[in-house]
Structure formats: structure tokens, C-alpha cells
Amino acid sequence: MADxxxxxxxxxxxxxxxxxxxDEKFLANHGMTKGSMALIDEARAASIYRxxxxxxxxxxxxxxxxIVGIAGFGARAAYVGKVKQDEIGGLYIHDIRAAGxxxxxxxxxxxxATGCSYILVTGDGxxxxxxxxxxxxxxxxxxxxxxxIAAAQIVYLEGYLWDPKDAKDAFVKxxxxxxxxxxxxxxxxxxxxxxxxxxxxxxxxxxKGTVDLVFANEAELHSLYRTSDxxxxxxxxxxDVKLGVVTRSEKGCVVASRxxxxxxxxxxxxxxxxxxxxxxxxxAGFLFGLVRNAGYENAGHLGALAAAEVIQHIGARPQVSLxxxxxxxGLPV
Amino acid sequence: MADxxxxxxxxxxxxxxxxxxxDEKFLANHGMTKGSMALIDEARAASIYRxxxxxxxxxxxxxxxxIVGIAGFGARAAYVGKVKQDEIGGLYIHDIRAAGxxxxxxxxxxxxATGCSYILVTGDGxxxxxxxxxxxxxxxxxxxxxxxIAAAQIVYLEGYLWDPKDAKDAFVKxxxxxxxxxxxxxxxxxxxxxxxxxxxxxxxxxxKGTVDLVFANEAELHSLYRTSDxxxxxxxxxxDVKLGVVTRSEKGCVVASRxxxxxxxxxxxxxxxxxxxxxxxxxAGFLFGLVRNAGYENAGHLGALAAAEVIQHIGARPQVSLxxxxxxxGLPV
Numbered sequence: 001m002a003d004x005x006x007x008x009x010x011x012x013x014x015x016x017x018x019x020x021x022x023d024e025k026f027l028a029n030h031g032m033t034k035g036s037m038a039l040i041d042e043a044r045a046a047s048i049y050r051x052x053x054x055x056x057x058x059x060x061x062x063x064x065x066x067i068v069g070i071a072g073f074g075a076r077a078a079y080v081g082k083v084k085q086d087e088i089g090g091l092y093i094h095d096i097r098a099a100g101x102x103x104x105x106x107x108x109x110x111x112x113a114t115g116c117s118y119i120l121v122t123g124d125g126x127x128x129x130x131x132x133x134x135x136x137x138x139x140x141x142x143x144x145x146x147x148x149i150a151a152a153q154i155v156y157l158e159g160y161l162w163d164p165k166d167a168k169d170a171f172v173k174x175x176x177x178x179x180x181x182x183x184x185x186x187x188x189x190x191x192x193x194x195x196x197x198x199x200x201x202x203x204x205x206x207x208k209g210t211v212d213l214v215f216a217n218e219a220e221l222h223s224l225y226r227t228s229d230x231x232x233x234x235x236x237x238x239x240d241v242k243l244g245v246v247t248r249s250e251k252g253c254v255v256a257s258r259x260x261x262x263x264x265x266x267x268x269x270x271x272x273x274x275x276x277x278x279x280x281x282x283x284a285g286f287l288f289g290l291v292r293n294a295g296y297e298n299a300g301h302l303g304a305l306a307a308a309e310v311i312q313h314i315g316a317r318p319q320v321s322l323x324x325x326x327x328x329x330g331l332p333v
Numbered sequence: 334m335a336d337x338x339x340x341x342x343x344x345x346x347x348x349x350x351x352x353x354x355x356d357e358k359f360l361a362n363h364g365m366t367k368g369s370m371a372l373i374d375e376a377r378a379a380s381i382y383r384x385x386x387x388x389x390x391x392x393x394x395x396x397x398x399x400i401v402g403i404a405g406f407g408a409r410a411a412y413v414g415k416v417k418q419d420e421i422g423g424l425y426i427h428d429i430r431a432a433g434x435x436x437x438x439x440x441x442x443x444x445x446a447t448g449c450s451y452i453l454v455t456g457d458g459x460x461x462x463x464x465x466x467x468x469x470x471x472x473x474x475x476x477x478x479x480x481x482i483a484a485a486q487i488v489y490l491e492g493y494l495w496d497p498k499d500a501k502d503a504f505v506k507x508x509x510x511x512x513x514x515x516x517x518x519x520x521x522x523x524x525x526x527x528x529x530x531x532x533x534x535x536x537x538x539x540x541k542g543t544v545d546l547v548f549a550n551e552a553e554l555h556s557l558y559r560t561s562d563x564x565x566x567x568x569x570x571x572x573d574v575k576l577g578v579v580t581r582s583e584k585g586c587v588v589a590s591r592x593x594x595x596x597x598x599x600x601x602x603x604x605x606x607x608x609x610x611x612x613x614x615x616x617a618g619f620l621f622g623l624v625r626n627a628g629y630e631n632a633g634h635l636g637a638l639a640a641a642e643v644i645q646h647i648g649a650r651p652q653v654s655l656x657x658x659x660x661x662x663g664l665p666v
Contacts, residue, residue, distance in 0.1 A: 021652065054401065054428040054650055057390040068387065087420040087446075091351075095387040113420075317387055319354065319647070 004183075006102065007075040007291040009152035011144075011174055012063025013136035013160050013167070014081030014105075016088050018055045019119045019127075019276065019314055026051070027120060027128055034122065035219075037129040037191040039163055045132035048118050058315045059095035060117055061136075062190060063158040065277045065316045069284025069306050071100040072322035074333055075291055078102035078152060080143060080174075084135035089114040099317075105143050108135045125272035125311065137164040141173045149174050150181035153291055156283070157211070159190035162198040175210045186213040188283055189220040196223050206240040213243040213290075215283050221246050234261070245300075247282050252304060255296040264300030267308035267329075277316025281306040285322070294332045302331055337516075339435065340408040340624040342485035344477075344507055345396025346469035346493050346500070347414030347438075349421045351388045352452045352460075352609065352647055359384070360453060360461055367455065368552075370462040370524040372496055378465035381451050391648045392428035393450055394469075395523060396491040398610045398649045402617025402639050404433040405655035407666055408624055411435040411485060413476060413507075417468035422447040432650075438476050441468045458605035458644065470497040474506045482507050483514035486624055489616070490544070492523035495531040508543045519546040521616055522553040529556050539573040546576040546623075548616050554579050567594070578633075580615050585637060588629040597633030600641035600662075610649025614639035618655070627665045635664055 027034055030048060040048065064079055071077040079096055083089035085107040092114060096103045115134035121127050139161075149155055155178040161167040175185045187205060189195050195202060195216075202224065205211050214237070218230065225233040234256055237244040244256040252265040285306035289299025305325055309318050326333045360367055363381060373381065397412055404410040412429055416422035418440040425447060429436045448467035454460050472494075482488055488511040494500040508518045520538060522528050528535060528549075535557065538544050547570070551563065558566040567589055570577040577589040585598040618639035622632025638658055642651050659666045 049427060052427075052431060054392065054432045055424070056648065056652075057424065059387065091388070091390065094382060094385075098385060099387045313646070314652070315389065319389075 004153035005151035006078045008070050008154045008156055008287050009078040010063035010067035010156040011080045012061050012158040014064060014083045014092060015061040015115045015117045016092055017060030017117050017119055018057050020053045020055045022120045024122055032128050034128050035126050036193050037131055040130045040132050048130055056314050058317055059092045060316050062160055062280050063156055065280035066284045067101050068099040068317055069281045070288050072318050073288040074323040075288050080105050082135050082139040083114040084108045086114055108138045111138055119276055121274045125275050127274060127276040133164055139164060139167045139170055141170045144170050144173050146177045149177040154184045154186055154287060156186045158188050159194050184212045187211040188215040192219040192223040195220050214241045215245050217247045217279055245286055247279055253300050255300055262296045264297055267304040269308050269312055271312060273312050274314045275311050277310045278307045280316060281310040292332055298332055305329055337486040338484035339411045341403050341487045341489055341620050342411040343396035343400035343489040344413045345394050345491040347397060347416045347425060348394040348448045348450045349425055350393030350450050350452055351390050353386045353388045355453045357455055365461050367461050368459050369526050370464055373463045373465050381463055389647050391650055392425045393649050395493055395613050396489055398613035399616045400434050401432040401650055402614045403621050405651050406621040407656040408621050413438050415441060415468050415472040416447040417441045419447055441471045444471055452609055454607045458608050460607060460609040466497055472497060472503055473499045474503045477503050477506050479510050482510040487517045487519055487620060489519045491521050492527050518544045520544040521548040525552040525556040528553050547574045548578050550580045550612055578619055580612055586633050588633055595629050597630055600637040602641050602645055604645060606645050607647045608644050610643040611640045613649055614643040625665055631665055638662055
């Protein structure tokens with residue numbers, strides 16, 4: 001196995017986040033399910049945006065947030081995702097490269113605009129996402145460069161890739177190349193409703209060994225196994241995948257391998273502002289810990305640390321150096 | 334004098350803010366003067382942006398920030414400023430209308446892109462702005478609708494309007510209409526270097542009574558009168574304008590009228606994050622106090638409160654309801 005050029009390469013829906021603080025009434029009036037990610041078409045995007053308050057904008061996308069976090073810890077990271085060659089696409093490309101991430105996916109020259117997620121943040125810090133995929137729908141297997149995939153120690157994929165029409169083929173192509181090169185493949189289950197849409201396919205990916213590591217939050221885990229019994233679901237997860245990491249908000253996380261289960265507490269915070277990116281940044285810290293061979297417990301602490309940073313401000317990208325945060329916390333970097 | 338349709342109407346350079354945290358070295362390497370606003374051309378904008386880290390983006394522009402703040406207190410506000418009919422211009426128009434501000438300036442169909450300010454925020458919370466005016470340069474006197482101007486109790490203008498080529502004519506046109514309708518005209522001096530570029534013209538506006546109220550920070554006041562003696566400068570200011578309000582950062586503000594001088598302390602903060610918009614939001618609170626006839630001292634407190642809100646997070650637009658903040662602080666709304 002050749003030395004890895006990247007520690008982690010992520011593939012996901014490249015989305016520009018348009019974030020706004022709002023109240024519960026806004027969610028109710030627009031028929032939104034709090035805490036979820038709903039796919040919306042252009043007309044609904046326009047209608048939601050028209051009704052939304054003034055926004056804070058930044059680049060987002062689940063796997064992209066994770067990859068930016070990994071780069072922020074000081075690891076070598078790459079991202080594959082599709083934007084359009086438009087103004088917002090230009091901002092997106094700037095931001096991911098400026099975060100120190102290798103990014104070479106060719107932007108779409110025509111077709112729909114760069115995708116946007118309209119994110120409503122309620123007073124309790126919960127985020128409700130409405131995603132117009134836009135150009136992210138144009139991600140195709142030919143966007144996957146075999147040499148780049150084979151050069152990453154871990155390939156990280158988001159479950160949301162099952163939504164655009166050809167991205168799952170890109171996903172499977174990447175996973176196959178990665179395993180062919182002796183690399184690891186990680187998957188995040190993304191969202192409880194996403195799991196509900198693609199449950200059988202996700203279980204198939206796990207049971208056939210297409211993925212080696214799965215990230216899920218409690219709601220996604222419960223959705224995957226159609227149960228509200230956490231321990232029963234965790235037991236199933238341990239059978240289905242080599243390594244499963246389940247985040248439980250303020251209760252921390254559980255790392256479930258075939259050797260056993262390790263629980264790691266959440267990092268303390270001063271104020272919960274916006275949960276957008278909590279799971280993404282947890283995955284960043286955990287994957288960083290893995291590639292540094294820090295052990296599951298330290299990996300869990302690194303994940304908790306990054307998640308705590310991102311939920312204390314608006315937006316899903318870290319505002320400070322995660323490397324320095326980890327050093328201050330005495331965690332291995 | 335007819336009843337006012339608006340409490341305050343602002344005119345300024347409509348700019349999209351691209352904010353990033355950085356270090357002193359970045360400023361030094363790029364020859365930036367910390368704390369100032371520098372005008373940049375398209376090539377320099379591209380070069381600075383290329384070197385900048387991942388950004389947080391939101392609508393900005395000095396007078397626009399003030400007007401959004403005034404609307405946030407619950408007053409009736411309008412804004413005049415020029416964007417292009419491009420993607421970022423669309424975001425800009427959404428944001429200002431979503432803040433409850435009347436905005437009807439026709440966007441430019443061609444010419445330069447919507448203007449952007451690249452704002453570097455250092456660890457001490459200070460902001461250094463690099464502004465590419467773009468479409469803001471296209472603001473012309475015909476963008477000034479006499480009926481709208483005459484319908485505002487106070488017309489608020491930014492000194493930065495002296496930079497684009499025709500905006501000062503729009504400024505003077507608006508001031509003349511406002512006075513013809515028996516309204517008040519306020520000016521912010523904007524920036525010490527801006528004052529240095531247009532000192533004689535600004536003094537002329539004041540001495541000829543084109544403006545009734547002037548906002549300045551200490552550096553701008555010192556630049557205006559070419560002195561480092563605050564008391565001497567304040568004395569000059571009192572001679573030159575009916576009402577002068579000077580902000581002094583953590584030392585609060587001084588309201589200087591021909592009747593006397595009132596000092597109001599700053600509002601306490603937990604953490605200084607980003608000073609972008611501090612002066613703009615101070616002006617918002619103060620003008621709101623004026624239109625509510627709250628008295629200079631309460632107006633100063635309202636200004637201090639809004640400034641304190643905006644410097645505790647990234648970006649120059651308030652993240653919470655200023656009306657609720659004022660209510661909680663027991664100030665008149």
C-alpha cells in the first residue's frame with residue numbers, strides 16, 4: 001500500500017448555507033419538520049427564501065464541513081463535490097481551498113445554480129435545513145479521480161449522496177477504488193429521514209462491507225433499525241459494521257467496535273447557539289483521531305471538542321483553529 | 334410639514350461583506366492599515382480574496398447597517414444604494430428587505446459586479462476593510478426619489494459617498510430635498526482616511542448647514558480638525574454643527590449640542606469579537622432615540638446598546654431583536 005497523500009478525502013453535496021435565526025412559528029407556517037433536512041425544489045427555495053429574515057452565509061455541505069474540520073486539525077484533506085461556475089460557486093471554491101483542502105472537482109458550466117441549504121435556527125439552537133441541491137445533482141462517477149481516491153487513507157462519504165441521481169454511483173465507484181487500494185471507507189448516515197429513504201441500501205453497504213465505519217446520531221440509528229431501543233439498535237450496528245460511532249448530543253458519543261463499546265462524554269459549552277454542523281465536526285475530530293492513531297477514546301474527545309466549537313456560533317464551519325483548541329485541551333494533534 | 338412615512342432614510346454604498354478572522358501578519362504582508370477602510374480595485378480585490386481564509390458573508394454597507402439597526406428597533410426605515418442585478422445583488426436585496434427596510438433602488442443591469450468589502454478581523458476584534466465599490470459607483474442623482482426623501486423625518490448619509498464619482502451629487506440632492514421638506518439631515522464621517530480625502534468638503538457641508546447632525550469617532554474627529562486634542566476638536570465641532578455625536582469605543586460617547594455636552598458610557602460586553610459595524614449600530618440606536626424623542630442621554634444609551642450587540646459576534650448586522658434588547662434594558666422603544 002502506497003503512502004497516503006491525503007489523510008481523508010470526502011465526497012458530498014457541495015452546498016452554500018444561508019442561515020437565519022427564526023422562531024417555531026416560522027417552521028410551523030412553512031410545514032417544516034424541526035431538526036431535519038428536507039429536499040426542496042427551486043420554487044419552494046424561492047418561497048422559503050422570500051419569507052426568511054436577513055441571512056448569514058457561508059460555505060457548507062455535510063462532508064465538506066467535516067473535511068474542512070479535518071484540515072483545521074492540521075491533517076491533509078481533500079474534497080469532491082459539485083458547484084456551478086457561478087458567483088456563489090466561486091465563493092464556495094474559495095472557501096474550501098482557503099481552508100487548506102485540496103479541491104479539484106470541475107464546476108458545472110451550465111444547468112442548475114450552485115446548491116443552497118436554507119437553514120432556520122430556532123431559539124433552542126436547533127437547525128432545520130431545506131436543501132435545494134442545484135448543481136450538486138450533477139456529480140457523476142467521472143468526477144471521481146481514481147488516483148486521488150486511492151491516495152487517501154480514509155474516504156468519507158455522506159448518506160445525502162443517495163439523493164442526487166448519479167452521486168450514489170460516484171459513491172460506490174469511490175468505495176471500490178478505496179478498498180482496491182487497501183484504504184478505509186467511512187459513511188455518515190446524514191439524517192433520520194434520509195435513512196428512512198435509503199434504509200435497505202445503507203444496510204446493504206454496511207453488511208457487504210462497502211463501508212468500514214459508520215457515523216450516526218441517535219435518531220439516525222433508531223431510524224436505521226426501526227426501533228426506539230438504543231441498546232438494541234447499537235447491538236445491531238455492531239453486527240453490521242466494523243466500527244460504528246453514535247453521537248448522542250449532550251450525552252456524548254458511543255464508539256462500538258467488535259471489541260467492545262467505549263462511551264465518551266460531550267465537551268462542555270458556554271452557550272448553545274446553532275447545532276448546524278455538530279455531527280459534521282464530530283466526525284472531523286473522530287476521523288482526525290483515527291488517522292493519528294490516537295485511539296477511540298481520544299478520537300471521541302477530539303470529535304466532541306470540534307462539535308462543541310461549532311455549536312457555539314452561527315454556521316457549520318469552525319471559527320477558530322481546531323489544532324490550537326486540541327492542543328489547549330491536551331489532546332493529541 | 335407632512336407626516337413622515339419613514340423615521341429614517343439612509344443613503345450609502347451597498348456592499349456585501351466578506352469577513353474573515355486573520356492575524357496581524359496578514360495585514361502587514363498586504364500593506365493594510367489596521368482599523369481603516371481602503372478602497373481597492375478589482376485586481377487587488379481578487380488578490381486579497383485569493384489569500385484570505387474561509388469567509389463568513391453577509392450584507393453590509395455602513396449606512397445600510399445603520400438603517401437595518403433602526404428597523405430592528407421597530408422604526409420605519411428606508412435605504413437607497415446600488416447593487417448589480419447579479420447573484421450577490423439578489424442576496425443583498427433580500428437581506429435588506431427581510432430586515433423590514435423599504436428598498437427600491439433599481440439594480441444596475443450592467444457594469445461592475447455588486448460591491449464587496451473584504452474585512453479582516455484580527456484577534457483583538459479590530460476590523461480592517463478593503464472595499465471594492467463595484468456597482469455602488471453607479472449611484473446617481475436620478476436614484477434619489479424626491480417624494481421618498483421628503484417623506485423621511487431624518488435623511489442619513491455616509492461620508493463614504495464621496496468616493497464613488499456621482500454619489501456626492503445624489504447626496505447633495507437628497508439633503509436639499511430633505512431641508513426643503515423641513516426634515517433633518519445627518520452625516521457620518523465614516524473613516525479617518527475618508528475625512529482626510531474630503532475634509533474641506535465635509536466641513537463645508539457642516540458650516541453651510543447642509544447637514545444638521547454629524548456622527549464621528551475620535552479618529553475621524555481628530556482627522557477633521559487636524560488635531561490630537563479631543564477637547565479642542567469637540568469645541569470646533571460644536572461651532573460647526575448643530576448636533577455632533579462622537580463615539581469613543583469603550584469610553585462611550587459624547588453628545589455635543591449648542592446647549593452643552595452630554596457623556597454617555599458604553600454598554601458592558603462579555604467578549605469583543607469583531608468591531609465591524611460598531612459605529613453604524615451606534616448611529617442606529619442614537620437616531621432611533623432621536624426619532625422617538627427620547628432625549629440625548631437615552632439616545633446615547635440606545636446607541637451604546639446596539640453597538641455592544643454587534644461587536645460581540647462576527648459581522649455588522651444585529652443577530653437579535655434590538656427592540657427586545659432595549660426593552661430588557663429598560664430603555665424607551
